Amino acid sequence: MATALFVIDIQNDLATDPGTRIPHAARIRAAGDKILSVARAVLDGRGASPPSPGLIVFVQHEEKPEDGTLVRGSEPWKLVFEPRRDAPEELLISKWTRDTFESNPDLASELKGLGVTDIIAFGIQSECCVESTCNGALAAGFGVTVLSGAHSTYDSGGKTAEEIEREVEERLRLKGTKVVPWEEAVAAWE
Structure with missing residues (x-):
C-alpha cells in the first residue's frame, strides 16, 4: 500500500498575490510548508511507510488567456511549492479541468502501477479543484483523505471560506473520504 500526497493548485494567483489570493492564503502556505517539509x-530519510506519502504529486492548473490568469509560463500560474528536480518521487501534473483525473485520463492507472492505493489531498480551492480531484480519486477506486485546515477558497455566495471548507469536508465524508486535521496527519508521519 502506497500513498500519494496531492498538492493542488497552490499557485501565485491564488496563494500569494495580494490582489487575487484567497482570504486564508497565509494559513494554506504555512500548512503546505510544514506538510511538505x-x-x-x-x-529522504527512510523511505515511506503507511500512512506517510511515498509520492508527492504537485498539481498545476492551466487556463487559456481568454479564460483566466493561470496561463502557462505566467507569474500567476507559477507554483508556490515546486517539485524537486532531483526527486523521482515528486511529480508535476498539469490540468485544465477541476478534476486532476479528468484532465489526465491515464493518471489513475499510472498511480496504481506504482502501487498507490490511497491519496491525501490539500490545496486550493476547496469546492472546486480539491473537491473535484477527491471525487475523481474516489471514482478511480483510491482511498482518499483530505487534510482539514490545509485547503481553502474564497468567501462566496454569502458564505465564508471556512463555512465552504466545512461543507466540502462533509460532502466528501459522506462519500467515504477521511477528513483529518493536517497537524494530526503530519504527526502520524513523523
Whole structure:
C-alpha cells in the first residue's frame, strides 16, 4: 500500500498575490510548508511507510488567456511549492479541468502501477479543484483523505471560506473520504 500526497493548485494567483489570493492564503502556505517539509523528510530519510506519502504529486492548473490568469509560463500560474528536480518521487501534473483525473485520463492507472492505493489531498480551492480531484480519486477506486485546515477558497455566495471548507469536508465524508486535521496527519508521519 502506497500513498500519494496531492498538492493542488497552490499557485501565485491564488496563494500569494495580494490582489487575487484567497482570504486564508497565509494559513494554506504555512500548512503546505510544514506538510511538505515532513513528507520530504520521511521520503529522504527512510523511505515511506503507511500512512506517510511515498509520492508527492504537485498539481498545476492551466487556463487559456481568454479564460483566466493561470496561463502557462505566467507569474500567476507559477507554483508556490515546486517539485524537486532531483526527486523521482515528486511529480508535476498539469490540468485544465477541476478534476486532476479528468484532465489526465491515464493518471489513475499510472498511480496504481506504482502501487498507490490511497491519496491525501490539500490545496486550493476547496469546492472546486480539491473537491473535484477527491471525487475523481474516489471514482478511480483510491482511498482518499483530505487534510482539514490545509485547503481553502474564497468567501462566496454569502458564505465564508471556512463555512465552504466545512461543507466540502462533509460532502466528501459522506462519500467515504477521511477528513483529518493536517497537524494530526503530519504527526502520524513523523
